Amino acid sequence: xxxxxxxxxxxxxxxxxxxxxxxxxxTIYTWYISFRNYxxxxxxxxxxxxxxxxxxxxxxxxxxxxxxxxxxxxAVTVEFVLGLAIAMLFNQDLKGKNTALILLMLPMIIPPVxxxxxxxxxxxxxxxxxxxxLKVLFSTQGPCWLTDPRWAKLAVISIDVxxxxxxxxxxxxxxxxxxxxxxxxxxxxxxxxxxQNFFYITLPLLKKIIIIAIIFRTMDAFKAxxxxxxxxxxxxxxxxxxxxxxxxxxxxxxxKFGKAAALSIIILFMxxxxxxxxxxxxxxx
Amino acid sequence: xxxxxxxxxxxxxxxxxxxxxxxxxxxxxxxLLIFFIPIYWILTTSLKSSADVFQYSWFFKPTxxxxxxxxxxxxxxxxxxxxxxxxxLSTLLSIIIGFPTAYALSRFNIKGKDNLxxxxxxxxxxxxxxxxxPFFIIYIKLGLYDSLMGxxxxxxxxxxxxxxxxxxxxxxxxxxxIEEAALVDGCSHKDIIFRVTLPLSMTGxxxxxxxxxxxxxxxxxxxxxxxxxxxxxxxxAVYNFIxxxxxxxxxxxxxxxxxxxPIIIFGILVRKYLVSGLTLxxxxx
Numbered sequence: 001x002x003x004x005x006x007x008x009x010x011x012x013x014x015x016x017x018x019x020x021x022x023x024x025x026x027t028i029y030t031w032y033i034s035f036r037n038y039x040x041x042x043x044x045x046x047x048x049x050x051x052x053x054x055x056x057x058x059x060x061x062x063x064x065x066x067x068x069x070x071x072x073x074x075a076v077t078v079e080f081v082l083g084l085a086i087a088m089l090f091n092q093d094l095k096g097k098n099t100a101l102i103l104l105m106l107p108m109i110i111p112p113v114x115x116x117x118x119x120x121x122x123x124x125x126x127x128x129x130x131x132x133x134l135k136v137l138f139s140t141q142g143p144c145w146l147t148d149p150r151w152a153k154l155a156v157i158s159i160d161v162x163x164x165x166x167x168x169x170x171x172x173x174x175x176x177x178x179x180x181x182x183x184x185x186x187x188x189x190x191x192x193x194x195x196q197n198f199f200y201i202t203l204p205l206l207k208k209i210i211i212i213a214i215i216f217r218t219m220d221a222f223k224a225x226x227x228x229x230x231x232x233x234x235x236x237x238x239x240x241x242x243x244x245x246x247x248x249x250x251x252x253x254x255x256k257f258g259k260a261a262a263l264s265i266i267i268l269f270m271x272x273x274x275x276x277x278x279x280x281x282x283x284x285x
Numbered sequence: 286x287x288x289x290x291x292x293x294x295x296x297x298x299x300x301x302x303x304x305x306x307x308x309x310x311x312x313x314x315x316x317l318l319i320f321f322i323p324i325y326w327i328l329t330t331s332l333k334s335s336a337d338v339f340q341y342s343w344f345f346k347p348t349x350x351x352x353x354x355x356x357x358x359x360x361x362x363x364x365x366x367x368x369x370x371x372x373x374l375s376t377l378l379s380i381i382i383g384f385p386t387a388y389a390l391s392r393f394n395i396k397g398k399d400n401l402x403x404x405x406x407x408x409x410x411x412x413x414x415x416x417x418x419p420f421f422i423i424y425i426k427l428g429l430y431d432s433l434m435g436x437x438x439x440x441x442x443x444x445x446x447x448x449x450x451x452x453x454x455x456x457x458x459x460x461x462x463i464e465e466a467a468l469v470d471g472c473s474h475k476d477i478i479f480r481v482t483l484p485l486s487m488t489g490x491x492x493x494x495x496x497x498x499x500x501x502x503x504x505x506x507x508x509x510x511x512x513x514x515x516x517x518x519x520x521x522a523v524y525n526f527i528x529x530x531x532x533x534x535x536x537x538x539x540x541x542x543x544x545x546x547p548i549i550i551f552g553i554l555v556r557k558y559l560v561s562g563l564t565l566x567x568x569x570x
Binding site (some may be wrong): 007008010011012014015016018019021022023026027029030033086087088092094100101102103104105106107108109110111113114115117118119120121122126127129162165166167170171174175209212213216217219222223225226230244247248251252257260261264265267268271274275277 | 309310312313314317320321322323324326327330339340382383385386388389390393395401405407408411412413414415416417418419420421422423438439441442443445446474499501502503505506510519520523524526527532534537538541544545548549552553556559560563564566567568569
């Protein structure tokens with residue numbers, strides 16, 4: 001028994017210790033500095049003051065919170081709808097399907113910084129395609145997509161959509177493979193039309209995969225950073241500033257480490273709520 | 286599957302069938318265009334001389350001067366070396382630490398095994414921004430800021446959960462009976478792992494390692510906050526093409542492509558595992 005214990009320790013020990021040291025410890029350290037007024041030159045205990053300031057008297061925090069949810073909800077919804085539609089379109093015998101899928105895969109594997117830079121160029125009013133098309137087709141001057149408050153949010157979200165719709169497509173294609181065509185055929189014989197087929201057969205059979213896809217996308221959309229940081233840095237004003245961007249700016253531009261740490265803990269708290277739900281769901285499956 | 290559909294559609298007029306086929310291909314091509322145009326844009330911009338960048342003509346004299354200039358900046362090559370070193374070493378270390386854990390989690394009878402696995406999974410949900418600040422402070426104190434060692438340590442921590450979950454899935458696919466047979470034949474536990482499990486999970490290990498390499502190569506936030514000039518990685522180098530006064534679009538595009546090419550090749554190689562990799566094995570293709 002003793003030898004077995006030693007063996008288990010030998011197998012699991014390194015990874016567990018490593019993860020505690022490099023993920024749990026920094027998180028606890030964040031928690032610790034969130035109670036302090038910590039910057040270059042000053043470092044003293046202030047209790048819950050950082051949290052109080054953030055939640056009750058920082059308008060930018062509330063704006064960032066709103067922007068984060070706006071970003072996550074809109075991006076994931078659009079990706080889901082587009083992803084399902086494109087997956088249904090691709091779920092048939094097509095010539096050159098493999099090549100098509102490789103092309104479709106590119107946006108999600110190239111470095112996110114590169115996609116963000118690409119769109120910085122695409123949305124440039126003098127350089128990009130959308131403005132060019134507007135000029136040629138409707139002979140109007142396109143807006144400055146990334147610096148116009150009316151467009152910036154949507155422009156930034158469209159980058160996320162471009163990057164991650166392919167992820168949804170691939171997941172749903174994998175799921176659609178398992179739906180036997182005979183079920184669909186049988187329904188057709190029974191007189192179901194395409195729409196009924198979709199809502200009463202395809203969707204229910206895909207339910208589990210849809211939930212998994214949405215959970216993973218939501219989790220990652222919460223982490224979104226490059227698509228905003230590279231293109232707008234949160235601007236114009238605070239228009240595209242999400243909690244991640246705000247956190248970065250407080251930490252590394254304003255150097256208010258205590259306040260940034262408090263914000264980190266708030267973000268973490270929200271993620272934990274979500275993860276608890278996720279764990280419960282995955283276990284029940 | 287086709288046969289049944291064609292049989293059903295015998296009654297449908299031929300022209301209608303052809304028209305719907307054309308419509309489907311038209312839609313497929315439209316989707317592919319939307320997802321590929323940004324990449325095409327960056328490809329052509331990288332081949333344009335700085336005078337041509339602002340011209341929309343489809344015909345221009347391609348030049349490789351942008352690539353030459355990017356590569357002649359010693360800085361970029363240096364960053365390329367950094368990224369390669371960091372990504373390769375971190376991947377190796379993640380696999381070495383992760384494999385025994387994955388093995389124990391799939392083969393040993395340990396109390397609370399599932400809880401441990403879910404704890405490891407939950408660490409993947411920590412947004413990097415939450416720990417970027419403590420890492421920054423701790424690294425400055427320990428002298429790990431802007432060091433090879435520091436970057437490897439952080440990347441191993443953030444990819445171990447992924448590696449463990451992926452490898453665990455692959456090991457579980459190997460029939461237990463093979464290992465038990467070897468045990469009956471008198472092999473020790475160590476022999477079984479090195480002579481049976483390890484060779485049999487080589488495909489899984491290579492797929493996991495490739496995906497791990499892609500994640501680390503693409504990572505931006507830690508690279509941005511934890512490195513200075515010495516160990517700057519390619520993603521930060523590309524980002525730095527956004528200058529204070531102007532953006533060198535041609536060079537930026539060339540650099541973006543140079544950064545993306547290895548990732549595109551690796552991505553195509555492991556495309557079969559991409560979906561299960563990004564969902565930590567929750568969905569298998």
